[in-house]
Amino acid sequence: xxxxxxxxxxxxxxxxxxxxxxxxxxxxxxxxxxxxxxxxxxxxxxxxxxxxxxxxxxxxxxxxxxxxxxxxxxxxxxxxxxxx
Numbered sequence: 001x002x003x004x005x006x007x008x009x010x011x012x013x014x015x016x017x018x019x020x021x022x023x024x025x026x027x028x029x030x031x032x033x034x035x036x037x038x039x040x041x042x043x044x045x046x047x048x049x050x051x052x053x054x055x056x057x058x059x060x061x062x063x064x065x066x067x068x069x070x071x072x073x074x075x076x077x078x079x080x081x082x083x084x
Contacts, residue, residue, distance in 0.1 A: 065071040
C-alpha cells in the first residue's frame with residue numbers, strides 16, 4: 001500500500017515538474033519575443049522623437065511643403081522634367 005502511494009506521488013511530482021518545465025520554456029520564448037518587440041518599439045520611438053524635434057524646424061516645414069506638396073512662394077514657377 002505504501003509502495004502504491006509512493007508511485008502515485010512520484011508520478012504526480014514528475015507530471016508537475018514536466019508541466020513547470022514546459023511553462024518555463026514557453027515563458028522564456030515569450031520573454032525573448034517581448035524583448036525583441038521592445039527593442040523595435042524603442043527604435044521607433046527614437047525616430048518619432050527625432051522627427052518631432054526636426055518637425056519644429058521651419059526649414060523642415062518648408063522642405064516638406066515644397067518637395068511633397070509642390071507649394072511655391074508667390075511669383076515662383078515650377079518646371080517639371082522627365083528625369084529624376
